[in-house]
Amino acid sequence: MEYKAPIGVKIDLETGVILDAKKLVRRLSDLKGYFLDEKAYEELLKDDPVVYEVYAIEQEEKDGDLNFATTVLYPGKVGNEFFFTKGHYHSKADRAEIYYAIKGRGGMLLQTPEGKAEWIPMEPGTVVYVPPYWAHRTVNTGDEPFIFLAIYPADAGHDYGSIKGKGFSKLVVEADGDVKVIDNPKWKV
Numbered sequence: 001m002e003y004k005a006p007i008g009v010k011i012d013l014e015t016g017v018i019l020d021a022k023k024l025v026r027r028l029s030d031l032k033g034y035f036l037d038e039k040a041y042e043e044l045l046k047d048d049p050v051v052y053e054v055y056a057i058e059q060e061e062k063d064g065d066l067n068f069a070t071t072v073l074y075p076g077k078v079g080n081e082f083f084f085t086k087g088h089y090h091s092k093a094d095r096a097e098i099y100y101a102i103k104g105r106g107g108m109l110l111q112t113p114e115g116k117a118e119w120i121p122m123e124p125g126t127v128v129y130v131p132p133y134w135a136h137r138t139v140n141t142g143d144e145p146f147i148f149l150a151i152y153p154a155d156a157g158h159d160y161g162s163i164k165g166k167g168f169s170k171l172v173v174e175a176d177g178d179v180k181v182i183d184n185p186k187w188k189v
């Protein structure tokens with residue numbers, strides 16, 4: 001039997017950076033079609049800001065193994081909609097996931113394939129369990145980077161397809177200085 005070597009790494013709790021991790025950067029231009037207000041999107045695209053960065057320690061896609069990643073989700077809005085991650089189902093849809101919030105303020109939008117949505121606010125210390133079959137997207141509702149750790153099965157995979165096309169049934173927006181979760185007028189099952 002060949003045993004893999006254990007790993008111990010440090011998360012910089014101020015910046016979310018994991019040294020030697022695989023870094024992924026998503027800019028606004030990578031999120032075309034994701035936000036409701038297309039005019040506000042085109043306007044902000046002139047600067048093409050970084051929306052989030054992921055630092056991932058990933059294994060081969062094998063049953064029984066685990067990946068983990070930090071995400072640094074920057075503050076910002078497109079129109080009145082807060083910056084978010086793309087959101088995905090797992091390719092192996094029955095795979096669950098755990099999130100742990102480290103810094104900043106935000107939350108997670110979750111959704112079943114039938115469009116039943118849940119909003120879970122997150123602040124440093126909040127743990128979120130993402131059950132099998134639920135799509136999940138994180139949202140930064142604050143004014144500083146929202147940083148969190150996620151731990152997920154190595155064979156879970158990302159299924160962006162249906163979220164990319166249809167979005168979530170709910171939007172997380174700023175209204176009268178508050179965070180509101182409202183129906184997505186473009187949503188259809």
Ligand SMILES: O=P(O)(O)OC[C@H]1O[C@H](O)[C@H](O)[C@@H](O)[C@@H]1O
Pocket residue numbers: 054068069070071085086087088136137150151152158
């Ligand atoms: O893949 P997205 O929906 O854009 O979310 C960004 C990332 O967030 C977390 O770090 C998850 O653990 C990653 O699996 C995911 O890739």
Ligand SMILES: [Fe+2]
Pocket residue numbers: 088089090097136152
């Ligand atoms: Fe996931």
